[in-house]
Amino acid sequence: MSTAPPSGPPAPVVRPATRADADDLLALRVLMFEAMGTDAAALADPAWRVAARDWFVDAVDAAGVLLVVVEVGGRVVAGAVGEVTALIPGPGCPNGSVGLVSNVATLPEHRGQGLAAACTDALLAWFTERTDVTRVDLFATEAGARIYSTRGFVTGTFPAMRRPVPR
DSSP: OOOSOOOOSOOOEEEEOOGGGHHHHHHHHHHHHHHTTOOHHHHHOHHHHHHHHHHHHHHTTOTTEEEEEEEETTEEEEEEEEEEEEOOOBTTBTTOEEEEEEEEEEOGGGTTSSHHHHHHHHHHHHHHHHSOOSEEEEOOOTTTHHHHHTTTOOOOSSOOOOOOOOO
8 A cells, every 4th residue: 555645736836036937937928918918019029028038037136126936847837026116205105115016927727726826925925024115016907906906906096107108
């Protein structure tokens, strides 16, 4: 009679990203933009992809940045980015230090398993324990909104507005 535990799928491991994860983080970023409805031609442009990959490589060791990934069986299947940003101090943010959560994405075949939530939790713990931020901001897709609302995020009063600057 065997006393070995039954084998099943490997357990997910949440960990800080390394430079070796840059390609996986880029692939997850593409998935995120697809989920947001970004134009396919814009997604195919190699210029932003090269710049984003370089950003991930550099951000691994950058102060005020945490990149987290989830591995299953040695494969990166989810990830997220946390950044500390400096704003002008104001009510509700007296030191001007704000956290930004971005690039939260999970490979389609691994969705619904709490992996994006695990990434978010790791970032929120880092913001709380290792930074001086007094608020954390993010932009959510409809599919991801529940993850954030159950962690205390609320929809802001004023919508984000953007204006491209032609280059």
